Amino acid sequence: MTAKGWRDTVPGGWIKEAGNALEYKTGSWRSIGPVFIPENCINCLFCWAFCPDDAIMVKDGKMVGVNYDYCKGCGICARECPAKNKALVMGEEG
Amino acid sequence: MAQKVAITGNEAVALAMKQINPDVVAAYPITPQTEIVQIFSTYVNNGLIDTEFVTVESEHSAMSATVGAASAGARAMTATSANGLALMWEIVYIAASNRLPIVMPVVNRALSGPINIHCDHSDAMGARDSGWIQLWSENTQEAYDNMIQAVRLAENPNVQLPVMVCMDGFIISHAMENAEVLPDEVVREFIGDYTPQKTLLDKENPVTAGPLAFTDSYFEFKRAQAEAMIQAKPYVLEVAREYAKVSGREYGLFETYKLEDAEVGIVVLGSTAGTAKNVVDKLRGQGFKAGLLKPRVFRPFPAEELATALGHLKALAVMDRADSFNAFSGPLFAEITAAMYDSGAQTKIVNYIYGLGGRDVGLGDIEKVYGHLARIAESGKVDQRLNYLGVRE
Structure with a gap:
């Protein structure tokens, strides 16, 4: 986001655009994160349901990866993944 | 009507x-x-x-x-x-x-x-x-x-x-x-x-209030x-x-009472200003040039206007019905004094803390303050900046 001067702030700090939390990329908070192993994934979407942010990307009903712009590395998806060989494991991803 | x-x-x-x-x-x-x-x-x-x-x-x-x-x-x-x-x-x-x-x-x-x-x-x-x-x-x-x-x-x-x-x-x-x-x-x-400038209830224009x-x-x-x-x-x-x-009633940032030609004056908020006006009348009857200023608007603080209205006084008492416990003065004194300093006024200013916890402030109390101001005006010296009015010693 471009840094605004005080004259350009909205009085009282009200946010007039809906959904602009998307502009606030919180992924930088992460120290370690989930690494996705597609061949192990059974597409149960537990990871998507449990993710406390919105960092599990789903396309056509299938898990397709982790959105690292918002993933904070909490590890819940990796813990909840029920596949025999886990499709999400915590590691030093980018 | x-x-x-x-x-x-x-x-x-x-x-x-x-x-x-x-x-x-x-x-x-x-x-x-x-x-x-x-x-x-x-x-x-x-x-x-x-x-x-x-x-x-x-x-x-x-x-x-x-x-x-x-x-x-x-x-x-x-x-x-x-x-x-x-x-x-x-x-x-x-x-x-x-x-x-x-x-x-x-x-x-x-x-x-x-x-x-x-x-x-x-x-x-x-x-x-x-x-x-x-x-x-x-x-x-x-x-x-x-x-x-x-x-x-x-x-x-x-x-x-x-x-x-x-x-x-x-x-x-x-x-x-x-x-x-x-x-x-x-x-x-x-x-x-009332037409609000913003509302949380307009679903066509969703907003967030109080964000981080x-x-x-x-x-x-x-x-x-x-x-x-x-x-x-x-x-x-x-x-x-x-x-x-x-x-038909006029209001400003503050009210002055017989202040324009006064030599000494009091600044006081609230009901005590009414008491002090009576004292001003009495002293004026004795030929003593007393005046009064009662702030109405404390926030925003009208610093320049206050300094202009008070700057001609030889001596001024700012009365505070609250103490700042800062080992210096009450809050009104600190701000009035800052405004006066900034304006270059030569007025000698003292502070009176008064009326805490509902302690009554009578005509005699206010007269004592004007008496103190008369002594300061004459000597040109502030003997004691911080004073407590009506407290038992």
Whole structure:
């Protein structure tokens, strides 16, 4: 986001655009994160349901990866993944 | 037709609130404010007005509900005193920083401890840096008039700040005085329909109120908030001019009394100004050039105007009905003195802390202050800056 001067702030700090939390990329908070192993994934979407942010990307009903712009590395998806060989494991991803 | 009535301060404020007919009032009773809420609730219960009256469980909730209602776009009010204001504290700041035009009568009472229910200004003075506009009242008439003006002022699109209407507990709130009240329709026309500048309830234009702002933006929001207060002053006067047209009563940033040719003067807030005017009259009758200045608007602080009005005095006493416990002075003294220093005035200034916890201030007490000023004017020297008036040694 471009840094605004005080004259350009909205009085009282009200946010007039809906959904602009998307502009606030919180992924930088992460120290370690989930690494996705597609061949192990059974597409149960537990990871998507449990993710406390919105960092599990789903396309056509299938898990397709982790959105690292918002993933904070909490590890819940990796813990909840029920596949025999886990499709999400915590590691030093980018 | 305006009507002359015998009325207490609390009754007058409750009447003003009835005439304003806010969308929402959320309040909790506390002495000496209780009657305002109690009388107002009977208006609601009797169907005279259609305010949504929320009986909350504490002042923290009262201010929270008021902030919520104002954020939703409602004309919202509450009322409190002393420890109630203290309990609201967190949300008092949020009301101002979220730029919500809330009006709140503060019936001034001493903050604990020791626990005390009587008048001093420690409650509102404590909130002086909270970002609220503060209007102070000398009597029931001024409390009523300030309430009605406060609505227009707070809601002005260029102001959008909450307003405290301060009046002395018991001395004003519970004493019956003559006052002139306006007809309901005059008040309604004066305040007009409320068009909120922002609302949480417009689903076509969704907004977020009260978001997080960290190191990269908090300072910009506070600077903008500071500017809102800096720019509020002319609107205080604009609303006062408009109000004079419907009421015949004129208000400014402060009132002066026989100050123009005075050699010594007192600055004092609230009901004590009424007492001091009597002393000024008596001293004038003895050929002693005494004068008085009573601030009405403490926030925004009219520094230049005050310094201009006071700068010709040889000696000045600033009276504080609150102590800052800073080993220096009360709050009003510190700011008046700063304004005077900035203007280059040569006036000698002393501070009197008085009336804490409702300690009575009589004519003789005020005369003593003028006597002290006469000695300072003659000698050109301040012997003692910080003085306590009416305390047993």
